[in-house]
Amino acid sequence: MTAQRVVALTAVVAALISACVSLESVETTRPAIGPKSDLWPWLEAPGVRVTAHARHARVASQLVGPGLIVPLPIIPIPVRNDEPGRHFWIDVGIDPEGEDFTLDVRRVRLHLPNRTALAPSVFVGPVMFDLYQNHCGPYREPERMPAVIAMTELVCVSLRFDAAPPPTDVKFSLTLDGLTNRGEPVAPLPIPFEQRRFRRLLWEP
Amino acid sequence: MPRPQERAASPETLATLATAPQIIVVHYHDVRPEGEYPGAFLKSVSGALVARIKARFLGGVRERLSPTGVRDVTTPRFPYREPGVAVDEPSVARLQRTYRTGYVFDFYVPWRYIPSDGNVTVQARLVRLDDLAVLWARQCTFLPDSARADRCADDLVVDFLTGASS
Numbered sequence: 001m002t003a004q005r006v007v008a009l010t011a012v013v014a015a016l017i018s019a020c021v022s023l024e025s026v027e028t029t030r031p032a033i034g035p036k037s038d039l040w041p042w043l044e045a046p047g048v049r050v051t052a053h054a055r056h057a058r059v060a061s062q063l064v065g066p067g068l069i070v071p072l073p074i075i076p077i078p079v080r081n082d083e084p085g086r087h088f089w090i091d092v093g094i095d096p097e098g099e100d101f102t103l104d105v106r107r108v109r110l111h112l113p114n115r116t117a118l119a120p121s122v123f124v125g126p127v128m129f130d131l132y133q134n135h136c137g138p139y140r141e142p143e144r145m146p147a148v149i150a151m152t153e154l155v156c157v158s159l160r161f162d163a164a165p166p167p168t169d170v171k172f173s174l175t176l177d178g179l180t181n182r183g184e185p186v187a188p189l190p191i192p193f194e195q196r197r198f199r200r201l202l203w204e205p
Numbered sequence: 206m207p208r209p210q211e212r213a214a215s216p217e218t219l220a221t222l223a224t225a226p227q228i229i230v231v232h233y234h235d236v237r238p239e240g241e242y243p244g245a246f247l248k249s250v251s252g253a254l255v256a257r258i259k260a261r262f263l264g265g266v267r268e269r270l271s272p273t274g275v276r277d278v279t280t281p282r283f284p285y286r287e288p289g290v291a292v293d294e295p296s297v298a299r300l301q302r303t304y305r306t307g308y309v310f311d312f313y314v315p316w317r318y319i320p321s322d323g324n325v326t327v328q329a330r331l332v333r334l335d336d337l338a339v340l341w342a343r344q345c346t347f348l349p350d351s352a353r354a355d356r357c358a359d360d361l362v363v364d365f366l367t368g369a370s371s
Contacts, residue, residue: 097302128234128283153282153303 022064022202027168028057032194040134043189047181048096052174052191053135055089056165060197087121088165090174091135095154100182103157105146107178110161113170120146121162126155148178168195210294210315210328213368214341218331219270226274227307232259233284233295252314254349256281258327258358259312265362274307284313294328301334308333308340315344325349329361341365 031052034041042049090110094103109117122143130137136156149157166172172193179186222228232255263277282303284295293315300309309332314325324346331341343364347353 095302098305099303128285131285152280153299154285155283 020064020203022062024059024063024200024202025061025197026057026200027060027195027197029054029168029193030196032192042093042095043191045186045189047098048094048101048179048186050095050176050189050191051093051134052176052193053091053093054165054172054193055091055135056168058168086162086164088161088163089158090161091156091158092174092176093129093134093136093154093156094151094176094179095129096151096181098181099152101151102148102180103151103176104148104178104180105157105159108146108159109175109177110159110163111173111175112163112166113172115163117175118161118163120159122146122160123157124160125149125157126151127158129154129156210342210344212339212342214331214365215368218340219366222308222331223270223272225272225308227304228272228275228310229278229300229304229307230259230263230275230310231278231300232256232281232312234281252281254325254351254354255312255314255327257351257354258329258361259310261355261358262310262312262329262361262365265359266365269362269366282311294330297332297334297337297339300332301337304334306334323348327354327357329365331365 031041031043033043033051040051042051088110092108094101105120105123108120110120111117123146124141124143125136126149127141128137129135136158143160149155174191174193175188176191177188179189234252260277263275266272267275282295282299285299286293287296287298295311295313297309300311310329311332312327312329315328325348326344326346328342328344330339332338333340343361345357345360347357
């Protein structure tokens with residue numbers, strides 16, 4: 001091994017030792033639609049496919065330790081138990097074929113246990129759908145009152161419901177009503193959600 | 206040797222285009238807001254220039270080729286890339302999903318050309334939707350102002366109609 005390689009390897013090792021590593025257990029939900037093997041599920045319907053992403057993920061537990069190659073000490077970090085907010089945001093991705101689809105946002109409904117179905121109070125979009133994160137991409141669009149929107153390509157709309165986000169183990173669903181193709185109504189598309197847990201490793205130099 | 210993003214139009218392409226029933230002309234949104242990454246301001250400026258180049262190019266092609274089936278889509282599209290594909294071109298499959306058949310001219314700023322030297326690069330393509338073949342591709346690089354954008358559009362017209370390298 002040359003001296004240059006030794007120096008480079010030492011630098012890498014030093015960087016790893018000095019880094020801070022966090023192992024998080026995350027609880028969230030995902031649509032219970034389509035094949036389980038799909039990386040992210042989409043509901044296929046004639047001429048269109050849809051998906052949704054509920055914004056209520058929470059970190060269930062967190063461990064923090066120094067470096068990837070120094071295993072100890074590992075410090076459990078208390079998880080914050082914030083009060084749930086007053087608004088529940090759900091991003092809906094709609095991928096139409098052709099140029100003739102519309103969505104009447106006023107007719108979308110959120111079904112939470114033990115309460116009547118909710119319509120969105122405001123929405124943002126249509127904006128670009130993030131195909132890697134599976135939710136609406138970064139946007140600076142203003143919030144709007146629910147209305148009819150036209151779609152000529154894959155878009156994302158972020159819907160706000162005036163209800164506290166439910167815990168991730170509570171079953172809830174969204175009904176995507178109000179879609180039309182060439183003026184013809186599309187049958188309402190139900191999107192139930194199910195809990196999903198995963199772990200992620202975050203590395204901060 | 207032409208770069209992958211440069212391809213001359215063949216005489217057959219020009220002949221076919223003159224009578225094609227559907228030729229769509231599109232450009233794309235600037236998707237990243239200003240101020241969140243280097244070059245954001247110039248990227249934002251380039252969005253208006255791309256629309257300008259598209260309009261001028263279309264005018265030039267209409268004047269000299271008189272195609273019958275042209276439709277200019279004034280609302281910009283979102284520049285989706287194919288997931289897992291390491292290219293910075295908008296997906297041609299997404300164009301096919303929207304317009305199904307015919308031909309599409311599209312105009313965009315390739316991500317790799319987010320400018321650091323003040324220049325902006327605009328890429329133009331002609332795509333045949335039936336088989337997603339790129340029949341013509343050319344780009345021009347210029348300091349972003351209206352006069353240079355117009356020259357870019359004029360160069361693209363000449364290149365497209367003659368097959369000459371600009």
